[in-house]
Amino acid sequence: MSRTQLLPTRWFPLAVGAATAATLLLGTAAEATSPTPGRHGTATARPAASAYYTPSQAKAKLRQAGITWRASKRCEDKNRNGCTSFQGIRRTTVDGVIDLRHASHCWIVITGAAEIPPHKTEGAYTHGKGYKVDIALGDCINKYIVNHSRTTRGSKRVAGTVEYLREGNHWDITYRPTGSTAPASRAWPTLRSGSRGHAVATAQQLLGVKADGRYGPATARAVKAFQRGHRLGADGIVGPATWQRLAPTLRTGAHGTPVRALQTQLRRHGARIGVDGAYGKATAVAVRAFQRGHRLTADGITGPTTWQRLLTTG
Structure with a gap:
């Protein structure tokens, strides 16, 4: 979370072993109903279920990949500042973080996911809509992101449809839909006698x-x-x-x-x-x-x- 103080590392195991009351609140309860809480706690229509993981599914996938998470207030309430929530997280976002973990071989700690405050709510690709995660800084992951992305306007970096923005003590990562930006067409290379490379x-x-x-x-x-x-x-x-x-x-x-x-x-x-x-x-x-x-x-x-x-x- 960008506006709250992170918990000490001794809380990591609590996050990883999340079979707690918070899991029951946001995992079992969320999985039993189709609506997703809106900005002020009211129910809003939820898009196709296939586009999302439930909180328990997301945590199981992340845990299996060796990814941990933490929240400054030890909570998972989507509408409360200081929480880290997987309620309404998109499959492509979770899978993207897992791919980042495997490709970089770096430890990854999620400090923000699909919760709404204190993140902005305007725009197509927000935390609250499940497109973003925040991960803690670290020498390994910092180096990997810099080496495998390019700078754009301001301090934002991109690698295809993935956007990285370094904010204070974390990376803000946006996993845009694959079809949101059309790839430039490419042709096969033509090789003949004398070609090299x-x-x-x-x-x-x-x-x-x-x-x-x-x-x-x-x-x-x-x-x-x-x-x-x-x-x-x-x-x-x-x-x-x-x-x-x-x-x-x-x-x-x-x-x-x-x-x-x-x-x-x-x-x-x-x-x-x-x-x-x-x-x-x-x-x-x-x-x-x-x-x-x-x-x-x-x-x-x-x-x-x-x-x-x-x-x-x-």
Whole structure:
């Protein structure tokens, strides 16, 4: 919370083990009814339930990810200053914080969530509407946010549809809907003899030849052989049609050379993952973090659009 003094760290376990009267008040009670309290405690219509986690669901997800939370007044009342409430928190907000935890490998402590006071109530993307969280400052998370976002107007930083604002003793983070800002279109990179760089190295990995990032005779031969095998024009140029066959859609459970090529690209973009050829949880988290940072649908599936962004940015 930005206007109240934070509790000492000895209260962390109380927040993490929240099976208390406050949980009964805001968890069980909120889950049993569909309305969400308005600014002055009156019931207001609640949007589709699928867009939200209940307080108990949100806390269970956060606890499983190793994320803690605290409030200066040890309460969870959405309409009371000094509380930290998950009543009316959006799924995308909770999932976004969890992705941040996994991608950064930093400890994260939530100090503000979907409560209304003392946060402002105007605007489309507010705390009260479930789009924002506040997290405590820390050397690890501070460095990660600065290194994985860019500055915009004033002191605000952005990474795709995620906005960061450093306010006093915390980061104010806004998780805007993925479709709120349209991503710029991207094309596949065109590679031919003489080309160099990371996209060439990825193509070489996918082709199973030495990945030195230089498009020489051996790479040209491998490309032509691949094109003939897939009934494409064997011109030795890696264009859109060749890329679409060469870079398959990958998801959790995939294995092999294409996954290693993907993991190498993700590492180039800052992901802290191994290159083991197994599309497991860490790889899926890294993909979602990359997608969020480039205004793509954060579904953890590496399809054509995600491949294009990996190959043409950074």
